[in-house]
Amino acid sequence: MKYLRATLLLGLSLFVLPVFAEDDHSLLSGDTQNYIGYGIVVAMLVAFIIAMLVILRAIKVLTKVLLKSQGYTEDQIVKELKPVKEKKQESEVWLKLLSLKPLSEEKDLVMEHEFDGIQELDNPTPAWFMYLFYATILFAVGYLLNYHVFHFGQLQYEEYKTEMATAAVEHKAYLSKAANQVDEATVKLTKDPTALASGKMVFVKNCVPCHGAQGQGVVGPNLTDDYWLHGGKINDLFKTIKYGVLTKGMPTWETQLSPKQISDVANFVKSLRGTNPPGARAPQGTKETDDTATKTPEKLVANQ
């Protein structure tokens, strides 16, 4: 008995340990160790049930021997160990479901012991409660298989990671959509390098023939000086690029560039200010230096 207990304990500590082992240097991978761990736990539970059945059997045998030594006949012993259930009247369905015994049967349920006039009834656990209990066991088995063995379902952390990944995709989609919502009223001046780089690409592809590689001006005006025909604020640039000045040869870009691209190229043009490229065209239009001015100089003059 002493050895048995020691072996059991040793087995327990040896086998259950891998479940929690997170040692990277182990020969087995963490997953394999977990499988072994779960397997051992299940095997031990089965062994436990078998042991219980063996003990039950042993108790029956012992009782038999005891009863025999007290002079019981074979028939009496069998009757004692397997009491024949008396046929009961058909009780109501709900009584059955709740495993309730009618009051009339209570006297059969009284247990032998008594203390101070208090007696105990041998009432069974209600059926619904037992079914609930069995259901939890089934659920646990299903849960274990689903999440830990076959990995059909995602565990919390994996679920979190998938959700974060989808959120990142949606976030990106939302941002690009939001960026495209911009127009001449809401466009913002920015020095963001990615926006300027994208603006430069748009410029090189579409604007160089008329405004020159450095914005110095060819057919179109010089875009690097402080003089503007249609306003030098970021909103003015956006508007000029978006709608164009068709009568003067500046095309409309609304149909070819996205609002985001127009915003980027407008900001790129703004970044060219004061670069003084060689061969720049002479200034045209009104001088504008204050980017933050809410009114264009012409309007200021008109107001005075």
Ligand code: HEC
């Ligand atoms: C076909 C030639 C041509 C192309 C291509 C062109 N432009 Fe122009 N752009 C012009 C002309 C011509 C003007 C002058 C309009 C005027 O005199 O009113 C102009 C004017 C402008 C102005 C206003 C300048 C001011 O002084 O107010 C901006 C800003 C501008 N263009 C930006 C661009 C951008 C950005 C692109 C590329 C997406 C582009 N343009 C492509 C010909 C062009």
